[in-house]
Amino acid sequence: MKKLIFALGIILLxxxxxxxxxxxxxxxxxxxxxxxxxxxxxxxKSYNIDGQGGAKNKVEYSYVFTKGATYQIRICNDGEGxxxxxxxxxxxxxxxxxxxxxxxxTLSSIAFPCQVTGIYYLTFTFEGSSNYCGGSVxxxxx
Amino acid sequence: MMxxxxxxxxxxxxxxxxxxxxxxxxxxxxxxxxxxxxxxxxIEEPSISEDVISDIxxxxxxxxxxxxxxxxxxxxxxxxxxxxxxxxxxxxxxxKKALALGVYGxxxxxxxxxxxxxxxxxxLNSIKSLADDLSxxxxxxxxxxKRLATNSKNLDSLLLITTKNFNNINxxxxxxxxxxxxxxxxxxxxxxxxxxxxxxxxxxxxNEQLKETIAEQKIIMDNVVLLMSFYVESxxxxxxxxxxxxxxxxxxxxxxxxxxxxxxxYEVVDGMLVVKDNSTSEIIMDDKNIESxxxxxxxxxxxxIN
Numbered sequence: 497m498k499k500l501i502f503a504l505g506i507i508l509l510x511x512x513x514x515x516x517x518x519x520x521x522x523x524x525x526x527x528x529x530x531x532x533x534x535x536x537x538x539x540x541k542s543y544n545i546d547g548q549g550g551a552k553n554k555v556e557y558s559y560v561f562t563k564g565a566t567y568q569i570r571i572c573n574d575g576e577g578x579x580x581x582x583x584x585x586x587x588x589x590x591x592x593x594x595x596x597x598x599x600x601x602t603l604s605s606i607a608f609p610c611q612v613t614g615i616y617y618l619t620f621t622f623e624g625s626s627n628y629c630g631g632s633v634x635x636x637x638x
Numbered sequence: 639m640m641x642x643x644x645x646x647x648x649x650x651x652x653x654x655x656x657x658x659x660x661x662x663x664x665x666x667x668x669x670x671x672x673x674x675x676x677x678x679x680x681i682e683e684p685s686i687s688e689d690v691i692s693d694i695x696x697x698x699x700x701x702x703x704x705x706x707x708x709x710x711x712x713x714x715x716x717x718x719x720x721x722x723x724x725x726x727x728x729x730x731x732x733x734k735k736a737l738a739l740g741v742y743g744x745x746x747x748x749x750x751x752x753x754x755x756x757x758x759x760x761x762l763n764s765i766k767s768l769a770d771d772l773s774x775x776x777x778x779x780x781x782x783x784k785r786l787a788t789n790s791k792n793l794d795s796l797l798l799i800t801t802k803n804f805n806n807i808n809x810x811x812x813x814x815x816x817x818x819x820x821x822x823x824x825x826x827x828x829x830x831x832x833x834x835x836x837x838x839x840x841x842x843x844x845n846e847q848l849k850e851t852i853a854e855q856k857i858i859m860d861n862v863v864l865l866m867s868f869y870v871e872s873x874x875x876x877x878x879x880x881x882x883x884x885x886x887x888x889x890x891x892x893x894x895x896x897x898x899x900x901x902x903x904y905e906v907v908d909g910m911l912v913v914k915d916n917s918t919s920e921i922i923m924d925d926k927n928i929e930s931x932x933x934x935x936x937x938x939x940x941x942x943i944n
Contacts, residue, residue, distance in 0.1 A: 539797070539798050540801065564847070565703060593902055594902060595911075603909060612919040613854040613895070614897070
């Protein structure tokens with residue numbers, strides 16, 4: 497009986513921990529991110545980056561980029577850095593196009609002047625992240 | 639004995655807490671909450687997961703991109719390309735309303751990009767009315783939007799707020815497991831953008847960029863038809879529309895897009911990674927393809943707005 501109660505206690509604890517991770521307020525990060533798009537870029541989409549406290553190691557979205565347009569993708573979270581959130585952009589054949597992890601540093605934005613219309617994948621991963629939580633926005637200009 | 643009863647009570651309490659907690663975490667807004675305004679035909683959920691549908695919906699580009707291209711290529715604003723904002727009373731089913739909402743959304747974006755704020759207000763009124771009918775009017779703070787629309791200096795804010803609203807509506811409809819309406823909204827919006835670019839291209843037959851833009855819609859066409867295919871068994875309206883879109887897709891399939899991937903190069907400018915995309919693409923098409931696509935688009939659009 498004691499073991500059963502102990503097991504249920506663990507379940508209860510796990511449930512409350514997972515609920516506390518679910519409090520990642522991506523909306524707050526997205527709202528903060530929109531004004532950070534460079535001047536001249538029009539806002540298109542926002543993306544929630546919720547790694548559920550480390551339970552998820554990848555969050556992925558896709559979008560059709562159009563030849564002739566320049567896209568800016570920006571990552572935001574609390575503080576100045578990206579808290580280990582890395583964006584990698586892949587083309588429709590899963591060729592890596594760009595990554596915010598570049599020459600030893602982790603950048604917070606990418607500008608991509610698209611030359612081939614097609615589906616592109618925006619993959620967010622976590623490398624040494626403490627909050628596993630952030631937001632991202634996509635803007636474009638021609 | 640007392641100890642056993644005490645233990646059983648604790649156990650029971652824990653089971654109740656865990657059960658309530660588990661139920662609560664799965665709590666979603668009921669689709670029935672908006673059922674009062676939905677069509678009498680109950681749409682069965684598709685066999686494919688909502689997450690997959692949501693992923694495909696996310697891919698579809700904003701019609702704003704086409705309006706921006708038109709403005710950047712020095713083509714003049716032409717109100718006659720747009721659907722009459724006074725026609726909302728013609729749209730008397732949720733199927734028609736959702737499609738028209740998408741159409742008007744694109745028209746609003748077009749007026750915004752060209753800074754035609756007075757026209758934008760007419761479209762905003764129609765959009766608000768249709769959105770209210772579909773129980774998604776809460777996403778439009780019409781007072782704020784109108785205030786922004788009356789001053790051309792607020793163009794960026796107006797674009798931002800309307801783009802955010804449409805994104806929120808799509809997310810909400812998916813959460814409400816009413817992705818069929820979301821798909822109609824997107825399809826109407828995309829077709830309207832294609833219609834406008836087709837009209838402009840017809841008027842400027844030497845503009846190759848516009849023809850290429852039409853041809854490149856092949857990629858989005860595939861997605862739209864795929865999305866509709868999930869509902870053809872359960873939604874007779876979507877089944878009918880899907881038939882027309884599939885015919886249009888056949889025309890798009892005659893166009894070939896060849897791409898050559900080359901490693902990109904990079905530089906860092908002000909803390910931002912700037913990519914130089916060295917890949918190239920070539921579109922193989924002829925004027926007959928474009929003309930045929932244009933004619934079909936005109937026909938489908940006529941059917942949607944009337």
